[in-house]
Amino acid sequence: MPVPVVSVAQMRQWEQASWSAGRTEAAVIARVGACLAAWLRRHVPHNDRILILAGKGHNGDDARAALPHLQGRAVDLVEVRDPETALPDLERALARGPDWILDGLFGIGLNRPLAEPWCRLIERINQARSRIVSVDVPSGLDADTGRPWGATLRATCTLTLAAPKQGLLHPAAHTFTGRLEVIPDIGLVPCPIQSELCWTLPEDFLDWPPPRPVAAHKGTFGHLAIVAGSTGYHGAAVLAARAAQRARPGLITLITPASVYAVVASQLQAVMVHPWSAAHPLPGRYTALLFGPGLAAADLPAEIPATLARLWQEANVPIVVDASALDHVPRGPIPRDALRVLTPHPGEAARLLGTTTNEVQSNRVAAVRALSGQFGGAWIVLKGYQTLIGRQHGPIFVNPSGNPDLAQGGSGDVLAGYLAGLCAQPPLQGDPERLIRYAVWQHGAAADALSRRHPAWVVEDLVRTLGRVAPHRVASTARPATPTTPP
Numbered sequence: 001m002p003v004p005v006v007s008v009a010q011m012r013q014w015e016q017a018s019w020s021a022g023r024t025e026a027a028v029i030a031r032v033g034a035c036l037a038a039w040l041r042r043h044v045p046h047n048d049r050i051l052i053l054a055g056k057g058h059n060g061d062d063a064r065a066a067l068p069h070l071q072g073r074a075v076d077l078v079e080v081r082d083p084e085t086a087l088p089d090l091e092r093a094l095a096r097g098p099d100w101i102l103d104g105l106f107g108i109g110l111n112r113p114l115a116e117p118w119c120r121l122i123e124r125i126n127q128a129r130s131r132i133v134s135v136d137v138p139s140g141l142d143a144d145t146g147r148p149w150g151a152t153l154r155a156t157c158t159l160t161l162a163a164p165k166q167g168l169l170h171p172a173a174h175t176f177t178g179r180l181e182v183i184p185d186i187g188l189v190p191c192p193i194q195s196e197l198c199w200t201l202p203e204d205f206l207d208w209p210p211p212r213p214v215a216a217h218k219g220t221f222g223h224l225a226i227v228a229g230s231t232g233y234h235g236a237a238v239l240a241a242r243a244a245q246r247a248r249p250g251l252i253t254l255i256t257p258a259s260v261y262a263v264v265a266s267q268l269q270a271v272m273v274h275p276w277s278a279a280h281p282l283p284g285r286y287t288a289l290l291f292g293p294g295l296a297a298a299d300l301p302a303e304i305p306a307t308l309a310r311l312w313q314e315a316n317v318p319i320v321v322d323a324s325a326l327d328h329v330p331r332g333p334i335p336r337d338a339l340r341v342l343t344p345h346p347g348e349a350a351r352l353l354g355t356t357t358n359e360v361q362s363n364r365v366a367a368v369r370a371l372s373g374q375f376g377g378a379w380i381v382l383k384g385y386q387t388l389i390g391r392q393h394g395p396i397f398v399n400p401s402g403n404p405d406l407a408q409g410g411s412g413d414v415l416a417g418y419l420a421g422l423c424a425q426p427p428l429q430g431d432p433e434r435l436i437r438y439a440v441w442q443h444g445a446a447a448d449a450l451s452r453r454h455p456a457w458v459v460e461d462l463v464r465t466l467g468r469v470a471p472h473r474v475a476s477t478a479r480p481a482t483p484t485t486p487p
Contacts, residue, residue: 005196014163030065032186038479038480039133049075049100053090054078058107059104086121087120098128103132105122132155144167160182164182171362223252226244226293233296245421246466249424282315288424291319318429322343340375340379343383410459413459418439443466445471449465
């Protein structure tokens with residue numbers, strides 16, 4: 001299940017509930033140390049040197065507890081209880097050229113500005129050419145507000161424990177957290193906290209999508225219609241169709257303006273391609289519709305926006321709307337129980353809300369609520385770093401996957417096509433929340449898999465990788481086989 005995004009006070013409440021239930025701090029620290037070591041063993045090349053910085057609190061205990069599980073690795077430990085007395089030891093350790101630093105200086109309990117000696121120590125660490133992995137929170141960062149307490153370590157990755165702390169999701173924190181990952185199982189009792197924001201875990205999809213029935217046929221998995229492409233933007237239609245194929249609906253039909261029909265049709269094989277005609281039956285027998293990728297040319301047939309507006313208000317089949325087509329979606333109510341999904345990036349969301357991109361980014365949760373409210377309670381996928389998925393009411397889910405390599409033309413078209421391909425399948429339509437979350441997670445996880453293999457991938461590579469990332473492989477990156485026993 002997804003985990004709530006919590007405040008420091010809520011995290012303390014969760015810990016107290018665990019101690020009252022008989023769990024011990026020593027067992028949790030041992031578990032955390034084993035999890036940290038498991039992550040390092042998976043991500044750090046065997047010959048790289050690791051420097052562990054352990055402060056005097058439980059954050060330092062967590063980092064220190066990783067050491068017994070790193071036998072056979074080049075590891076140095078520096079105890080940092082006083083910044084001035086620890087500085088010579090730190091300088092000697094940095095002189096050995098650590099490739100990675102495990103940051104266990106300060107945890108979520110820090111609630112006051114750091115003294116100048118601590119600030120100097122942190123800045124010295126930041127100057128080292130090492131990748132920093134922070135335990136729970138980058139040292140020096142306020143876990144509630146995301147603001148630095150004078151100086152903060154700039155992490156390559158933050159491994160937050162049990163659940164994300166609300167400050168780590170604040171835009172001001174992104175410079176310091178680097179990639180944010182959650183180690184969910186640290187030995188506490190089941191979480192007693194409920195939150196508006198929930199963090200998606202790869203484990204949420206261990207049994208999803210469900211296995212296909214042995215006697216299934218094309219009709220079992222629906223028929224997706226995509227209305228996409230225009231002069232100068234025909235590639236978006238091709239990318240969306242190919243991504244939809246990776247979701248494997250039974251059939252896909254692509255309807256595109258006559259001006260680009262030939263160039264689009266020549267690039268697709270299994271997808272049926274038709275030139276746009278107002279007489280084409282929509283929704284007909286289609287089980288889902290996608291409007292948007294590449295519908296941006298000035299000579300776009302006027303019937304396309306009008307058809308989208310009509311279907312949005314009347315059709316009972318799922319409808320996904322992306323890109324330029326977002327401007328043609330009518331505000332107001334939608335059919336009861338009809339699945340509607342809008343997938344704006346922050347600039348498009350700002351345009352729809354009549355505000356600025358900065359305003360959207362400053363409160364992305366409010367933007368999701370407002371958009372859904374204006375468009376009849378539709379699901380909103382607000383793209384960007386830590387994509388949000390939600391509606392006017394209910395939980396909003398934070399997607400953890402993806403990376404800056406997705407910042408290239410066509411990646412949004414790929415997401416829209418893949419999401420619509422899943423929406424078209426009747427066996428999956430009963431759980432739209434999980435369906436949408438899975439599509440977004442898989443899209444980002446495919447990008448992560450590509451970036452680990454080579455840094456110069458392009459969107460066509462994303463299409464080929466989509467759907468191939470197994471959640472159980474990602475879920476195990478910080479899961480030790482024997483949590484408390486050193487190897």
